[in-house]
Amino acid sequence: MENELRQIGGRKQLGYVLSRSRSDYAYFQPLKEMEALIKEGMFVVIISRNEGLTYLAEITGISHYNEYYEKGEIWAEALREGFPPPDEISRRYTVAALRILGVLTPQGLRNPDKPPLPGDLVYPASLNDLQSLYHYDLSSGQTPARFIEIGKIYGYESEELKLPALLDTNNINMHFAVIGTTGSGKSNTMGRIIEMLGARSGIDLPGGYKTIPVMIVDANGDYLDYFENPELVKSYSKVKRLYFEGSEADNIRSQSSKAELKRIKIDLNALSPSEISETIIAIYHSGKLEGAELQLNYLSSFLSDIERLKEQFPLCMSNNNYEVDYNCIINKIDKLKELIEEDRKANKVHSSTADAVIRAVANFHELMVKKHNIIPSHGANAEINDDFVDDITNPKDPKLVILDFSTEGATGVDLTVKQFVVGNVLALLFKKFTAYRIQGVNRLLLFVIEEAQNYAPNTQVYPIGFSLAKKILASVATQGRKFGLCLGLVTQRPSYVDPIVMSMMNTFIIHRVAPGDIKFVSTVTGGLPKYIERRLTYMEPGLAVLTGQMNVFPYPIFVKVDRREKHKYSSIVNNE
Ligand SMILES: Nc1ncnc2c1ncn2[C@@H]1O[C@H](COP(=O)(O)OP(=O)(O)OP(=O)(O)O)[C@@H](O)[C@H]1O
Ligand SMILES: [Mg+2]
Structure with a gap:
């Protein structure tokens, strides 16, 4: 009778739910022979006498108790003197904390609105129980193309009970x-x-x-x-x-x-004239634009004066001949300087502003064109x-x-x-x-x-x-x-x-x-959740918490990420 109670569908009972459970968390006491089996991250089900609900839960913490080792307990003085307590007669037990993830229904998980009862039975979750969380038949072993399997759910990495950890790329x-x-x-x-x-x-x-x-x-x-x-x-x-x-x-x-x-050859035309100006001035001032507003304004209006640029740089038009090609213009640094000088003479720009802008443009040209050659003579060559x-x-x-x-x-x-x-x-x-x-x-x-x-x-x-x-x-x-x-x-x-x-x-x-x-x-x-936060500082390489919209589970999960294909990178150097 007792053994029958402890098994359903070939599964061994893990333990009993303790008093004071809530809808979102519960405690259970494992049977003695199950104490070594349970671990944090393990999924369990609670078969409740409460309306026959089946709760899915995750073990989030395990505490072991022994009355002789309680602070200030009866054996404290003996411990102090170095006498071990008679362990075989001590009151010992283990308590596992559970986070209740939901109530299992044929449609998947639903929010629990009542807690399990004290004395409800706890079992390890089976593949069948967990199946409802996935959107495809797990036993087929075939992951639909829409999901990326990045690894396994932590604690479910063995061949017998393997749960894929998935990213849903419909949501990529x-x-x-x-x-x-x-x-x-x-x-x-x-x-x-x-x-x-x-x-x-x-x-x-x-x-x-x-x-x-x-x-x-x-x-x-x-x-x-x-x-x-x-x-x-x-x-x-x-x-x-x-x-x-x-x-x-x-x-x-x-x-x-x-x-x-x-x-790498980029197309400068991807940026607007004002973005190009901002880049040139910011690079010249190591990122700081404060105090360089006059330079920025001047360069920006200079580069936005399309009619003038068309006239002064007749060869700098894009293929369709309608638009100015800024790659080409930046490449023609001497002509650029000349035009800025013209503006200075015509008092269109303050002398010190003109100086700074000339230096900034020359610096940009030196770096991006001469040194790294990343701005081609025309956008088509990018x-x-x-x-x-x-x-x-x-x-x-x-x-x-x-x-x-x-x-x-x-x-x-x-x-x-x-x-x-x-x-x-x-x-x-x-x-x-x-x-x-x-x-x-x-x-x-x-x-x-x-x-x-x-x-x-x-x-x-x-x-x-x-x-x-x-x-x-x-x-x-x-x-x-x-x-x-x-x-x-x-x-x-x-x-x-x-x-x-x-x-x-x-x-x-x-x-x-x-x-x-x-x-x-x-x-x-x-x-x-707090227990995840605590865990985050001491996880081994490859262990991660997956949370958010690409996670197929409606709650954060621990994932053991698979190793990438082994392929040692080595350059093939051309020694000819
Ligand atoms: N999923 C995994 N399973 C087992 N070992 C792993 C896993 N991921 C990483 N490692 C181990 O940890 C090492 C570091 O991994 P990786 O280079 O991915 O770390 P990283 O976070 O990118 O580091 P960095 O910040 O230095 O770039 C790997 O060389 C490997 O030995
Ligand atoms: Mg890295």
């Missing part, structure tokens, strides 16, 4: 952030996401995409594997690696017809221009693009120049994606940024560089997902990222974080 036109301290596994997680996108074959995304085009700002060379071995990401017909001229990567050759190596965006986001033929900002691809390139490139590329994408939407075309792109704090710095606490990339990132973050332009940010210091950008993230994969960042993380994610 959402923004997500991967955060955690150095070495906590962020790049592995992002790499895993990209590999899973690169392995997709089903077509069930808007616009008829089989997978989502991706562009990565690769700060440390974590994703160069995919250039080395495009077979790791088969769904992309090409992996394009873009690097700065003059870098070590000049000596590298691609090994595969699917891998393309190109120099690598990253309108055609490029059309090509990489083509639904029939999506591509993976790596902006190689590693020491190999950006040898000796300052952060300012990298920020300029990111800002420019984002401005181009924003412009293109707005146009797609107006044309009624469905396009998608996931834009991944490693070291996101360097491109959208919260200048209150992290004053670096200038703010062009940050401004455009904020626009993409607030409006981009309406157009199918999504962000995947990776950062060690979430509090160093611009709070506006951070607040627009709606999915978080949180690896181990520093205690000082817990409060911030909890706030931006919209609040995390």
Whole structure:
């Protein structure tokens, strides 16, 4: 009789619900032989005598008690003298805390509106119980293309009871952030996401995409594997690696017809005349525009005087001959200086303002044209221009693009120049994606940024560089997902990222974080349960908390992320 009670459907009872449960949490006392079996993160069900409800819950804490070891208890003096208590007769028990996730129904989880009763039986959750949380048949082992399996639910990694941890990419036109301290596994997680996108074959995304085009700002060379071995990401017909001229990567050759190596050449026309002016002046003043308003105003009106530019730079027209090509104009630095001198003589600009603007423009030219050669003589010669965006986001033929900002691809390139490139590329994408939407075309792109704090710095606490990339990132973050332009940010210091950008993230994969960042993380994610907060500071590499809209579960879960494919990156240096 007793044993029958303890088993249902071959499952062994774990224990009994204790008094004073609530609808959202409960305690249970495990049976003696189950004490060693239970662990934090484990899912259990409570088969309640209360209307026959089945609650799904998660073990969030385990406490062991022994009356002889209570503070100031009867055995305290004996302990003090070094006498061990007679353990075999002591009153010992274990209590497990449960977070009640919901009531299981054939339709899935529903909010509980009454607590379980004391004495209700607790069982380990079976695959069947958990099935209702997934949107497909788990036993088939076939994950529908719409989901990316980034790993397993923590504690459910074994062959017998394996639960996939999923990101719902129907919601990828959402923004997500991967955060955690150095070495906590962020790049592995992002790499895993990209590999899973690169392995997709089903077509069930808007616009008829089989997978989502991706562009990565690769700060440390974590994703160069995919250039080395495009077979790791088969769904992309090409992996394009873009690097700065003059870098070590000049000596590298691609090994595969699917891998393309190109120099970074941006199209300055992606920016408005006033954005170009702001960039030039801000770079000259190391990011600070205060006190440079006259210079900014003058340069801005200079670059906005289209009629004059057309007349003075007759060869600097874009292909269709209607628009001024600012790439060309910036390349013609001597003519630019000459015109500013003219303005000075005609008293159109104060002499000291003219001086400063000439120096600022010359500095910009020196850096972007002469030193790094990233602004071509004409927009048509840019690598990253309108055609490029059309090509990489083509639904029939999506591509993976790596902006190689590693020491190999950006040898000796300052952060300012990298920020300029990111800002420019984002401005181009924003412009293109707005146009797609107006044309009624469905396009998608996931834009991944490693070291996101360097491109959208919260200048209150992290004053670096200038703010062009940050401004455009904020626009993409607030409006981009309406157009199918999504962000995947990776950062060690979430509090160093611009709070506006951070607040627009709606999915978080949180690896181990520093205690000082817990409060911030909890706030931006919209609040995390206390037991998760406590756990965040001591998680092993690859363990993460997944929360937000791409999480198929309606509550934060612990995920053990799978390792990326093993492929050691090594450059092939051309020694000819
Ligand atoms: N899912 C995982 N499972 C097991 N080990 C992992 C996992 N993810 C990462 N690791 C281990 O942790 C190391 C660091 O991982 P990773 O480079 O992804 O960390 P990171 O957070 O990107 O670090 P950084 O801030 O320095 O860039 C890896 O080399 C690997 O050994
Ligand atoms: Mg990393």
